[in-house]
Amino acid sequence: MENDTQAPKRCGCATPSEKCDELARTIKPAKVDPDTALVFDVRREADYAGSSETIPGALWKNPEKIDAWIGAVPLTLDVVVYCVRGGAVSNSVVDRLQAAGVKARYIEGGLEAYKAAGGKVAKK
Numbered sequence: 001m002e003n004d005t006q007a008p009k010r011c012g013c014a015t016p017s018e019k020c021d022e023l024a025r026t027i028k029p030a031k032v033d034p035d036t037a038l039v040f041d042v043r044r045e046a047d048y049a050g051s052s053e054t055i056p057g058a059l060w061k062n063p064e065k066i067d068a069w070i071g072a073v074p075l076t077l078d079v080v081v082y083c084v085r086g087g088a089v090s091n092s093v094v095d096r097l098q099a100a101g102v103k104a105r106y107i108e109g110g111l112e113a114y115k116a117a118g119g120k121v122a123k124k
Contacts, residue, residue, distance in 0.1 A: 025094055027080055027105045029117035034058065037078040042093045047084050053121040055082065055114065063089050066096055073097065079104040086110035
């Protein structure tokens with residue numbers, strides 16, 4: 001007999017096989033606080049290399065090599081990811097992180113929207 005019991009998601013809901021409505025996928029740029037979350041810069045390598053700015057304290061993680069680093073992401077911290085404009089790159093990374101049990105969200109509009117909302121940036 002198979003065991004149909006699945007562990008609850010990080011958000012605490014009991015529907016781990018479906019997308020959880022209680023676990024937001026995004027965060028508004030003005031709500032981002034790099035001091036209270038683990039922030040990953042997941043811009044593609046060329047975009048990251050071509051920029052001189054980053055969110056203070058953000059760690060660059062190559063989205064194309066997520067398999068190499070996803071296992072080291074702590075499940076106990078809130079994770080915020082961003083790419084240039086908050087599109088396909090951030091979405092795919094958040095999908096993978098949430099599927100691994102990480103409480104992850106991406107910045108709506110990416111780094112550009114974060115800066116437009118007055119978010120602080122630092123030189124790399």
